[in-house]
Amino acid sequence: MEHVFGGGIVSLNGEEWKILRRFFLQAFKDCGTTSSEAYHECLNATFEDLATSQGNPVDMTNIMLDRCSKIMRDTVFGHEGVTEDEIRDLNEAYGKILETLSSTKLFLFGKVAKKLFFPFLGGYNQSKIYRQKMLDVLHKNIAQHESRYDENNIRDLIDMYIKERKTRIQKRDPIAKHFTNDVLACTLLQLVGDGILSVAAYVNIFLQGLVEYPEEQEKVHDEIIDVIGPDRQTTIDDKNKLPYTNAFMYEVIRKSDFTPMLPSVECTTETTIRGYRIPKGAVTLPNYWAANHDPETYDDPDTFNPSRFLATPNKPRAELPVLFGVGKRACIGETFTTTQAFLFLTSIAQKFKLSKPSEPAGNDSVSLTPGHTYILVNSRKEGCEIDLS
């Protein structure tokens, strides 16, 4: 992880991490809230793709990659901040990098692995080359932003970063030294990579859930029709009005093996948890899959049952599944990711019925890089045009 994401906020510590995490969280939130137009455009483009599929299996992976690229482009770079070719190059390179991060390699950490194992493992050099390709594109883009910077016209996240640095320099604030172009490029590498490939794969696990569990699909659809109706486009404000849909999403997350484990924080002081000594310097590897299938937390953990996340007068709802980490190093992209998943899932389930193609047109597994999800889509309004307004 370090040799892929090194230099960005995920690998920083201490004061530098604190300041930069606060900046990126706020800036990302500010950019994200201005892009409702982009969401609207993307949802309509998706309806159009699905409505015109005419009974042929649809490659949802490609559709979602295209839509998530647009949303990320608008969120981070503004309308003209990055070209489509650059985004395509970044996507391709990040996909190649992810191919090299297989789960078993995640157990190899520490100085010995870094020096003795990694350089000789397949994919190590490939990921270094693709990381450099991404950084080249990002540095070029940052340089363009610097040359066209206008403090009265802050266009996107990169402009915000430059402004933050300039303001701190003007105030002779020593913290300005942390706002380097390297930190920005290395952080953008993760934001853009995860913001497109991971989010697209993540949205697909919910669509796949609708296909895998047709009776659940009907319950989700019925709730959306009851609460929102057949025509109004869902918005993020509808999220807390749809308890069953939320429960369905939690259950999909709980049952999925989407990032079952991720290397996480390094222990800074020797500590003991439930009798286990965790030495200083140990890297923790949270096993999200095990936590989400723990029979002490979830009755009958292998059964897909969204109702476990609905509170009843006699029973509180089950503990929510973990996927984005917990605590102060938790994911800064959770809201961004969840918003897209909710909007795509509800808008598609409202208007279309999804099913498995009788003859799979390709690999139907959901994966971060290879593998495409093919789905058969039928309009819920038989014989009617989909209203794309």
Ligand code: HEM
């Ligand atoms: C399905 C998609 C995603 C999943 C499952 C995910 C998961 C995670 C997890 C588990 C962590 C914490 C690791 C730890 O405990 O140390 C993390 C950290 C992080 N994530 Fe995500 N993430 C996703 C998408 C995103 C997106 C879209 C962005 C940004 C656009 C993002 C940015 C970050 C950053 C910057 C950190 C490091 C935070 C820090 O160290 O302070 N992630 N992510």
